[in-house]
Amino acid sequence: MNNWEAREGSPQPLGVSFIVSEQAWNFSLYSKHAASVTLHLFHPDDTQRPFYSYHFRPLLNKSARIWHCRIAGDVVDDGARYYAYQVDGPHDPQAGHRFNEKKWLLDPYCRAVYFPPGFSRRASIGPGSNAGKAPLGIIYDDPECGCRMQEESTLRHTHDTVIYELHVKGFTQQASSGVSADKRGTFSALVEKIPYLQSLGINTVELMPVFQFDPQENDYWGYMPLSFFALHSQYGCAASLSAVLDEFRAMVQAFHQAGIEVILDVVYNHTGEGNENGPTYSFRGIDNTTYYLLDTHADIFRFFQQMIAIHKAHPSLGRSRFWREDVQWYGVGADVDRSPDSHSLAFYLDGASQDDRNIYVMINAWYSARVILAGSALLWCFAARHSAQAMAMSLSSTVTRQRNTTGVPEGLVCQRP
Numbered sequence: 001m002n003n004w005e006a007r008e009g010s011p012q013p014l015g016v017s018f019i020v021s022e023q024a025w026n027f028s029l030y031s032k033h034a035a036s037v038t039l040h041l042f043h044p045d046d047t048q049r050p051f052y053s054y055h056f057r058p059l060l061n062k063s064a065r066i067w068h069c070r071i072a073g074d075v076v077d078d079g080a081r082y083y084a085y086q087v088d089g090p091h092d093p094q095a096g097h098r099f100n101e102k103k104w105l106l107d108p109y110c111r112a113v114y115f116p117p118g119f120s121r122r123a124s125i126g127p128g129s130n131a132g133k134a135p136l137g138i139i140y141d142d143p144e145c146g147c148r149m150q151e152e153s154t155l156r157h158t159h160d161t162v163i164y165e166l167h168v169k170g171f172t173q174q175a176s177s178g179v180s181a182d183k184r185g186t187f188s189a190l191v192e193k194i195p196y197l198q199s200l201g202i203n204t205v206e207l208m209p210v211f212q213f214d215p216q217e218n219d220y221w222g223y224m225p226l227s228f229f230a231l232h233s234q235y236g237c238a239a240s241l242s243a244v245l246d247e248f249r250a251m252v253q254a255f256h257q258a259g260i261e262v263i264l265d266v267v268y269n270h271t272g273e274g275n276e277n278g279p280t281y282s283f284r285g286i287d288n289t290t291y292y293l294l295d296t297h298a299d300i301f302r303f304f305q306q307m308i309a310i311h312k313a314h315p316s317l318g319r320s321r322f323w324r325e326d327v328q329w330y331g332v333g334a335d336v337d338r339s340p341d342s343h344s345l346a347f348y349l350d351g352a353s354q355d356d357r358n359i360y361v362m363i364n365a366w367y368s369a370r371v372i373l374a375g376s377a378l379l380w381c382f383a384a385r386h387s388a389q390a391m392a393m394s395l396s397s398t399v400t401r402q403r404n405t406t407g408v409p410e411g412l413v414c415q416r417p
Contacts, residue, residue: 008060009068015109015229016083016139023073025139027054029085029107031287032065033097036088039069040104041080041139047116048132052080082114082136083107087286096289098280102129106227106282108291110137112241113212113230121216124279135226135281138241163263164197165206166190167221168235186237187244187251194258205255206263210235210248214272214281226272226281 006022014028027039036058040050052075056067085107089099103124106113114136123133172179172189183189190205197205209222212230222232236244252262273284283291 006070009070011063011066011068013109014066015107015111016137018073019070022070025071025073025076026068027071027083028066028068028109029087029286030066030290031087031089032290033287034067034087034089034099036101037061037067038086039071040084040086041071041076042082042084042136043079044081047082047114047136048118050084051078076139080139083110083139084134084136085286089287093276096294098276098284098288100127100280100285102127102131103280103285104130104134104136105280105285106135107137108227108282108286109229110227111229111245112138112140113227113233114138114241115215119216121214121279124281125277130280161204161261162202163204163206164200164202165208165265167208168210168232169220183237186235187247188237191251191254194254194260197260198258203259204261204263206265208265209267210264211267214279217272219272223267224270224272224274225267 006024009026009028011028013026014030017026017028018024019026029037031037037056039054039056041052042049043051052071054069054071056062056069061067061069084104086101086103087099087105088101090097091099116132116134116136118133119135120130120133123130168187168190169185171177172183172193173185175181175184177184177189177193179189179192183192209225210231211222211225212227212232213219213222213224214226215234217224231244231248233241233244236247238244238247255262271283273279273281278284288294
Protein backbone atom coordinates (compact mmCIF):
# COMPACT_ATOMS: atom_id res chain seq x y z
CA MET A 1 0.00 0.00 0.00
CA ASN A 2 1.22 3.49 -0.82
CA ASN A 3 2.06 5.16 2.48
CA TRP A 4 3.04 8.54 1.07
CA GLU A 5 0.98 10.34 3.73
CA ALA A 6 3.14 8.78 6.43
CA ARG A 7 6.22 10.22 4.75
CA GLU A 8 4.98 13.52 3.32
CA GLY A 9 1.95 14.41 5.43
CA SER A 10 -1.74 14.77 4.65
CA PRO A 11 -3.61 17.92 3.51
CA GLN A 12 -6.46 17.08 5.87
CA PRO A 13 -7.26 18.03 8.52
CA LEU A 14 -5.88 21.56 8.42
CA GLY A 15 -3.85 22.65 11.42
CA VAL A 16 -2.02 20.24 13.72
CA SER A 17 -3.23 16.72 14.45
CA PHE A 18 -1.75 13.67 16.14
CA ILE A 19 -1.79 10.37 14.23
CA VAL A 20 -2.07 7.70 16.91
CA SER A 21 -1.34 4.75 14.60
CA GLU A 22 1.93 6.34 13.49
CA GLN A 23 2.82 8.19 16.68
CA ALA A 24 3.46 11.22 14.53
CA TRP A 25 2.17 14.78 14.10
CA ASN A 26 0.62 16.13 10.91
CA PHE A 27 0.91 19.81 10.02
CA SER A 28 -1.25 21.31 7.27
CA LEU A 29 -1.49 24.90 6.01
CA TYR A 30 -3.54 26.44 3.19
CA SER A 31 -1.80 29.02 0.99
CA LYS A 32 -2.61 29.44 -2.68
CA HIS A 33 0.13 31.90 -3.64
CA ALA A 34 3.00 30.93 -1.33
CA ALA A 35 6.30 30.06 -2.96
CA SER A 36 7.86 28.44 0.12
CA VAL A 37 6.81 27.40 3.62
CA THR A 38 8.92 26.58 6.67
CA LEU A 39 7.68 25.11 9.95
CA HIS A 40 9.46 26.02 13.21
CA LEU A 41 9.17 24.15 16.52
CA PHE A 42 10.13 25.72 19.85
CA HIS A 43 11.03 24.54 23.33
CA PRO A 44 9.02 26.20 26.10
CA ASP A 45 12.19 27.71 27.59
CA ASP A 46 13.41 29.25 24.32
CA THR A 47 10.97 31.03 22.03
CA GLN A 48 13.73 33.09 20.43
CA ARG A 49 15.21 30.28 18.35
CA PRO A 50 13.50 27.19 16.92
CA PHE A 51 15.18 23.94 17.87
CA TYR A 52 13.75 22.21 14.80
CA SER A 53 12.75 23.53 11.36
CA TYR A 54 11.18 21.75 8.42
CA HIS A 55 11.33 23.24 4.93
CA PHE A 56 8.38 22.07 2.85
CA ARG A 57 9.27 20.65 -0.56
CA PRO A 58 6.54 21.59 -3.08
CA LEU A 59 6.82 18.34 -5.06
CA LEU A 60 6.39 16.24 -1.93
CA ASN A 61 4.75 18.40 0.72
CA LYS A 62 2.07 20.16 -1.28
CA SER A 63 -1.31 18.96 -2.58
CA ALA A 64 -3.07 21.55 -4.72
CA ARG A 65 -3.04 24.66 -2.46
CA ILE A 66 -2.33 22.92 0.83
CA TRP A 67 1.16 22.52 2.29
CA HIS A 68 1.62 19.54 4.62
CA CYS A 69 4.24 17.47 6.42
CA ARG A 70 4.50 14.64 8.92
CA ILE A 71 6.82 15.06 11.93
CA ALA A 72 7.85 12.02 13.97
CA GLY A 73 6.49 11.92 17.49
CA ASP A 74 9.93 11.68 19.08
CA VAL A 75 10.85 15.05 17.56
CA VAL A 76 7.89 16.74 19.20
CA ASP A 77 8.32 14.70 22.36
CA ASP A 78 11.85 16.10 22.56
CA GLY A 79 10.32 19.20 24.07
CA ALA A 80 8.40 20.94 21.30
CA ARG A 81 5.62 23.02 22.78
CA TYR A 82 5.06 25.87 20.35
CA TYR A 83 5.18 26.30 16.59
CA ALA A 84 5.05 28.96 13.88
CA TYR A 85 5.42 29.25 10.13
CA GLN A 86 7.50 31.37 7.79
CA VAL A 87 5.87 31.84 4.41
CA ASP A 88 7.44 33.48 1.37
CA GLY A 89 5.84 34.63 -1.85
CA PRO A 90 5.24 37.75 -3.93
CA HIS A 91 5.15 41.10 -2.15
CA ASP A 92 2.96 43.20 -4.41
CA PRO A 93 0.43 45.26 -2.43
CA GLN A 94 -1.19 46.59 -5.58
CA ALA A 95 -2.09 43.01 -6.49
CA GLY A 96 -3.05 42.23 -2.90
CA HIS A 97 0.01 40.13 -2.00
CA ARG A 98 1.79 40.93 1.26
CA PHE A 99 4.17 38.01 1.83
CA ASN A 100 7.14 38.72 4.08
CA GLU A 101 9.62 35.91 4.63
CA LYS A 102 10.93 37.58 7.78
CA LYS A 103 7.70 37.17 9.72
CA TRP A 104 6.86 34.31 12.05
CA LEU A 105 3.21 33.50 11.46
CA LEU A 106 0.45 31.99 13.58
CA ASP A 107 -1.37 28.96 12.20
CA PRO A 108 -5.02 30.03 11.47
CA TYR A 109 -6.16 26.63 12.76
CA CYS A 110 -4.20 26.53 16.02
CA ARG A 111 -6.32 25.60 19.02
CA ALA A 112 -4.45 27.75 21.55
CA VAL A 113 -2.17 30.80 21.29
CA TYR A 114 0.94 31.58 23.33
CA PHE A 115 2.35 35.11 23.70
CA PRO A 116 6.07 34.91 24.56
CA PRO A 117 7.63 37.29 27.12
CA GLY A 118 9.00 39.43 24.30
CA PHE A 119 5.73 39.64 22.39
CA SER A 120 5.43 42.93 20.51
CA ARG A 121 2.60 44.14 18.30
CA ARG A 122 4.88 46.82 16.87
CA ALA A 123 7.42 44.22 15.70
CA SER A 124 4.74 42.63 13.51
CA ILE A 125 3.75 45.94 11.91
CA GLY A 126 7.09 46.95 10.43
CA PRO A 127 8.83 45.22 7.52
CA GLY A 128 11.53 43.59 9.66
CA SER A 129 11.64 40.32 11.56
CA ASN A 130 9.34 39.63 14.51
CA ALA A 131 11.32 36.57 15.62
CA GLY A 132 10.85 35.96 19.32
CA LYS A 133 8.12 38.62 19.43
CA ALA A 134 5.34 36.89 17.51
CA PRO A 135 2.38 34.90 18.90
CA LEU A 136 2.91 31.15 18.61
CA GLY A 137 0.57 28.21 18.22
CA ILE A 138 0.50 25.59 20.97
CA ILE A 139 1.02 21.91 20.16
CA TYR A 140 -1.09 19.59 22.24
CA ASP A 141 -3.13 16.45 21.81
CA ASP A 142 -6.84 16.93 22.46
CA PRO A 143 -8.31 13.55 23.46
CA GLU A 144 -12.01 13.02 23.87
CA CYS A 145 -13.24 15.06 26.79
CA GLY A 146 -15.78 13.63 29.20
CA CYS A 147 -17.57 16.96 29.44
CA ARG A 148 -18.72 16.88 25.82
CA MET A 149 -22.44 16.65 25.26
CA GLN A 150 -23.54 13.04 25.02
CA GLU A 151 -26.94 13.74 23.52
CA GLU A 152 -28.15 16.17 20.89
CA SER A 153 -30.47 18.85 22.22
CA THR A 154 -33.33 20.45 20.32
CA LEU A 155 -33.78 24.21 20.24
CA ARG A 156 -36.82 25.63 21.93
CA HIS A 157 -39.20 27.69 19.81
CA THR A 158 -37.83 31.19 19.46
CA HIS A 159 -40.95 32.90 20.80
CA ASP A 160 -39.99 31.41 24.18
CA THR A 161 -36.37 32.58 23.97
CA VAL A 162 -35.11 35.10 26.53
CA ILE A 163 -31.51 36.10 25.75
CA TYR A 164 -28.94 37.60 28.12
CA GLU A 165 -25.91 38.97 26.27
CA LEU A 166 -22.82 39.22 28.42
CA HIS A 167 -19.09 39.84 28.37
CA VAL A 168 -17.19 36.93 29.93
CA LYS A 169 -14.76 39.10 31.88
CA GLY A 170 -16.99 42.04 32.66
CA PHE A 171 -19.88 39.95 33.98
CA THR A 172 -17.99 38.68 37.03
CA GLN A 173 -14.76 40.68 37.36
CA GLN A 174 -16.01 42.77 40.31
CA ALA A 175 -16.31 41.50 43.88
CA SER A 176 -19.99 42.44 43.76
CA SER A 177 -20.56 39.50 41.42
CA GLY A 178 -20.29 37.19 44.42
CA VAL A 179 -17.90 34.89 42.55
CA SER A 180 -14.80 33.54 44.28
CA ALA A 181 -11.78 35.78 43.62
CA ASP A 182 -9.76 33.12 41.81
CA LYS A 183 -12.49 32.63 39.20
CA ARG A 184 -13.67 36.17 38.49
CA GLY A 185 -13.74 37.09 34.81
CA THR A 186 -13.52 33.49 33.57
CA PHE A 187 -15.65 30.79 31.98
CA SER A 188 -15.78 28.96 35.29
CA ALA A 189 -17.19 32.06 36.97
CA LEU A 190 -20.18 32.02 34.63
CA VAL A 191 -21.12 28.60 35.98
CA GLU A 192 -21.45 30.08 39.47
CA LYS A 193 -23.87 32.70 38.08
CA ILE A 194 -26.28 30.17 36.55
CA PRO A 195 -28.73 30.37 39.50
CA TYR A 196 -28.81 34.16 39.13
CA LEU A 197 -29.58 33.93 35.40
CA GLN A 198 -32.30 31.36 36.08
CA SER A 199 -33.87 33.69 38.64
CA LEU A 200 -34.21 36.29 35.88
CA GLY A 201 -35.98 33.82 33.61
CA ILE A 202 -33.04 33.63 31.19
CA ASN A 203 -32.95 30.53 28.98
CA THR A 204 -30.32 31.60 26.41
CA VAL A 205 -26.93 33.20 26.98
CA GLU A 206 -25.14 35.02 24.17
CA LEU A 207 -21.43 35.37 24.87
CA MET A 208 -19.64 38.35 23.41
CA PRO A 209 -16.53 37.28 21.42
CA VAL A 210 -14.56 34.58 23.23
CA PHE A 211 -11.85 34.09 20.59
CA GLN A 212 -8.22 35.00 21.20
CA PHE A 213 -7.41 38.66 20.58
CA ASP A 214 -4.27 40.77 20.76
CA PRO A 215 -3.52 41.73 24.40
CA GLN A 216 -1.65 44.83 23.19
CA GLU A 217 -4.48 46.25 21.10
CA ASN A 218 -6.59 47.56 24.00
CA ASP A 219 -9.47 45.48 22.64
CA TYR A 220 -11.50 44.96 25.80
CA TRP A 221 -14.62 43.73 24.00
CA GLY A 222 -12.86 41.15 21.83
CA TYR A 223 -14.16 42.34 18.47
CA MET A 224 -10.75 42.14 16.77
CA PRO A 225 -10.05 38.37 16.89
CA LEU A 226 -6.57 37.07 16.27
CA SER A 227 -7.60 33.43 15.91
CA PHE A 228 -10.99 31.86 15.19
CA PHE A 229 -10.08 28.45 16.63
CA ALA A 230 -8.51 29.49 19.92
CA LEU A 231 -10.26 30.79 23.02
CA HIS A 232 -9.04 33.98 24.68
CA SER A 233 -6.61 32.59 27.24
CA GLN A 234 -7.35 35.24 29.88
CA TYR A 235 -10.95 34.03 30.09
CA GLY A 236 -9.80 30.75 31.59
CA CYS A 237 -8.62 29.96 35.09
CA ALA A 238 -7.23 26.55 34.03
CA ALA A 239 -3.61 25.80 34.84
CA SER A 240 -2.57 25.52 31.18
CA LEU A 241 -3.64 27.30 28.01
CA SER A 242 -4.60 24.01 26.37
CA ALA A 243 -6.90 23.23 29.31
CA VAL A 244 -8.92 26.40 28.75
CA LEU A 245 -10.88 24.61 26.02
CA ASP A 246 -11.90 21.92 28.50
CA GLU A 247 -12.96 24.66 30.93
CA PHE A 248 -15.08 26.20 28.20
CA ARG A 249 -16.66 22.83 27.38
CA ALA A 250 -17.50 22.29 31.03
CA MET A 251 -19.16 25.72 31.15
CA VAL A 252 -21.33 24.96 28.11
CA GLN A 253 -22.24 21.60 29.60
CA ALA A 254 -23.31 23.27 32.84
CA PHE A 255 -25.48 25.76 30.96
CA HIS A 256 -27.13 22.93 29.02
CA GLN A 257 -27.82 20.95 32.18
CA ALA A 258 -29.53 24.05 33.56
CA GLY A 259 -31.69 24.35 30.43
CA ILE A 260 -29.81 27.38 29.09
CA GLU A 261 -28.76 27.55 25.44
CA VAL A 262 -25.44 29.12 24.41
CA ILE A 263 -24.92 31.44 21.42
CA LEU A 264 -21.51 32.78 20.43
CA ASP A 265 -21.09 36.32 19.12
CA VAL A 266 -18.74 35.99 16.15
CA VAL A 267 -16.71 38.60 14.26
CA TYR A 268 -16.06 37.89 10.60
CA ASN A 269 -15.89 41.43 9.23
CA HIS A 270 -12.47 42.31 10.65
CA THR A 271 -9.57 40.74 12.54
CA GLY A 272 -6.76 41.76 14.86
CA GLU A 273 -4.60 42.45 11.81
CA GLY A 274 -6.77 45.49 11.10
CA ASN A 275 -6.45 47.19 7.74
CA GLU A 276 -3.46 47.35 5.38
CA ASN A 277 -1.46 49.26 8.02
CA GLY A 278 -1.93 46.68 10.77
CA PRO A 279 0.37 43.93 12.06
CA THR A 280 1.19 40.76 10.14
CA TYR A 281 0.35 38.01 12.60
CA SER A 282 -1.20 35.27 10.47
CA PHE A 283 -3.70 35.62 7.61
CA ARG A 284 -2.00 38.56 5.88
CA GLY A 285 1.37 36.84 5.75
CA ILE A 286 0.08 33.36 4.84
CA ASP A 287 -1.97 34.50 1.85
CA ASN A 288 -3.58 37.93 1.98
CA THR A 289 -5.79 37.55 -1.12
CA THR A 290 -7.04 34.17 0.04
CA TYR A 291 -8.07 35.10 3.55
CA TYR A 292 -9.38 38.64 3.02
CA LEU A 293 -11.78 40.39 0.71
CA LEU A 294 -9.99 43.41 -0.74
CA ASP A 295 -11.32 46.64 -2.16
CA THR A 296 -11.33 47.52 -5.87
CA HIS A 297 -7.76 48.59 -5.31
CA ALA A 298 -6.29 45.34 -4.03
CA ASP A 299 -3.96 47.08 -1.60
CA ILE A 300 -6.93 48.32 0.45
CA PHE A 301 -8.93 46.12 2.84
CA ARG A 302 -12.70 46.14 3.11
CA PHE A 303 -12.82 47.26 6.70
CA PHE A 304 -16.18 47.75 8.41
CA GLN A 305 -17.64 48.50 5.01
CA GLN A 306 -19.26 45.19 4.19
CA MET A 307 -21.10 42.57 6.15
CA ILE A 308 -18.23 40.15 5.68
CA ALA A 309 -14.62 41.16 5.05
CA ILE A 310 -13.39 37.57 5.23
CA HIS A 311 -12.99 35.61 2.03
CA LYS A 312 -14.81 32.32 1.47
CA ALA A 313 -11.54 30.42 1.84
CA HIS A 314 -10.95 31.88 5.30
CA PRO A 315 -10.58 29.27 8.06
CA SER A 316 -13.52 30.81 9.93
CA LEU A 317 -15.71 28.87 7.49
CA GLY A 318 -14.95 25.78 9.50
CA ARG A 319 -16.06 27.41 12.73
CA SER A 320 -19.62 26.09 12.58
CA ARG A 321 -18.49 22.48 12.45
CA PHE A 322 -15.72 22.90 15.02
CA TRP A 323 -17.76 24.62 17.72
CA ARG A 324 -20.95 22.70 16.99
CA GLU A 325 -19.38 19.24 17.18
CA ASP A 326 -16.81 20.04 19.85
CA VAL A 327 -18.72 22.04 22.45
CA GLN A 328 -22.34 21.85 21.23
CA TRP A 329 -23.20 25.55 20.98
CA TYR A 330 -26.64 26.43 19.66
CA GLY A 331 -25.79 29.17 17.19
CA VAL A 332 -23.95 32.33 16.25
CA GLY A 333 -24.75 36.02 16.44
CA ALA A 334 -23.09 38.87 14.59
CA ASP A 335 -23.27 42.66 14.38
CA VAL A 336 -23.34 43.87 10.78
CA ASP A 337 -24.05 47.04 8.88
CA ARG A 338 -26.57 45.82 6.33
CA SER A 339 -29.32 43.30 5.70
CA PRO A 340 -28.22 39.65 5.57
CA ASP A 341 -28.61 37.86 2.27
CA SER A 342 -28.45 34.21 1.28
CA HIS A 343 -24.68 34.42 0.75
CA SER A 344 -24.16 35.85 4.22
CA LEU A 345 -26.29 33.21 5.93
CA ALA A 346 -24.52 30.46 3.99
CA PHE A 347 -21.20 31.90 5.18
CA TYR A 348 -22.14 31.57 8.84
CA LEU A 349 -23.56 28.07 8.39
CA ASP A 350 -20.91 26.62 6.10
CA GLY A 351 -19.39 23.47 7.52
CA ALA A 352 -22.40 22.52 9.60
CA SER A 353 -24.04 19.20 8.92
CA GLN A 354 -26.69 19.27 6.21
CA ASP A 355 -28.96 17.40 8.62
CA ASP A 356 -28.36 19.76 11.52
CA ARG A 357 -31.41 21.97 11.90
CA ASN A 358 -30.59 23.08 15.43
CA ILE A 359 -28.45 26.12 14.72
CA TYR A 360 -29.39 29.75 15.27
CA VAL A 361 -28.05 32.49 13.04
CA MET A 362 -28.78 35.84 14.64
CA ILE A 363 -27.91 39.06 12.82
CA ASN A 364 -27.96 42.39 14.65
CA ALA A 365 -27.95 45.30 12.21
CA TRP A 366 -26.36 48.32 13.85
CA TYR A 367 -26.79 50.46 10.74
CA SER A 368 -28.72 50.26 7.52
CA ALA A 369 -29.34 53.09 5.09
CA ARG A 370 -32.78 51.64 4.39
CA VAL A 371 -33.80 51.36 8.03
CA ILE A 372 -33.59 54.62 9.91
CA LEU A 373 -36.04 55.55 12.64
CA ALA A 374 -35.95 59.15 13.85
CA GLY A 375 -35.24 59.31 17.56
CA SER A 376 -35.27 55.54 18.02
CA ALA A 377 -32.72 52.84 17.41
CA LEU A 378 -33.99 49.83 15.51
CA LEU A 379 -32.64 46.44 16.38
CA TRP A 380 -33.73 43.73 13.99
CA CYS A 381 -32.51 40.24 13.96
CA PHE A 382 -32.85 37.39 11.56
CA ALA A 383 -32.51 33.81 12.68
CA ALA A 384 -32.56 30.71 10.56
CA ARG A 385 -32.32 27.01 10.98
CA HIS A 386 -29.86 25.24 8.71
CA SER A 387 -32.93 24.24 6.67
CA ALA A 388 -33.11 27.95 5.71
CA GLN A 389 -36.53 28.40 7.34
CA ALA A 390 -36.56 31.98 8.57
CA MET A 391 -37.71 32.83 12.04
CA ALA A 392 -37.28 35.64 14.49
CA MET A 393 -35.82 35.78 17.95
CA SER A 394 -37.52 37.88 20.62
CA LEU A 395 -34.91 40.16 22.13
CA SER A 396 -37.13 42.73 23.81
CA SER A 397 -40.63 43.24 25.11
CA THR A 398 -41.67 45.24 22.03
CA VAL A 399 -42.27 42.91 19.09
CA THR A 400 -44.12 43.99 15.96
CA ARG A 401 -44.91 42.53 12.57
CA GLN A 402 -43.14 44.46 9.83
CA ARG A 403 -44.09 44.54 6.17
CA ASN A 404 -41.24 43.86 3.78
CA THR A 405 -41.01 47.40 2.40
CA THR A 406 -37.69 48.49 3.86
CA GLY A 407 -35.34 45.93 2.39
CA VAL A 408 -35.26 44.03 5.66
CA PRO A 409 -36.15 40.32 5.31
CA GLU A 410 -39.75 39.78 6.34
CA GLY A 411 -40.20 38.54 9.85
CA LEU A 412 -40.42 39.82 13.37
CA VAL A 413 -38.76 43.11 14.01
CA CYS A 414 -37.55 43.64 17.55
CA GLN A 415 -37.50 47.24 18.59
CA ARG A 416 -35.93 48.60 21.75
CA PRO A 417 -38.61 50.36 23.82
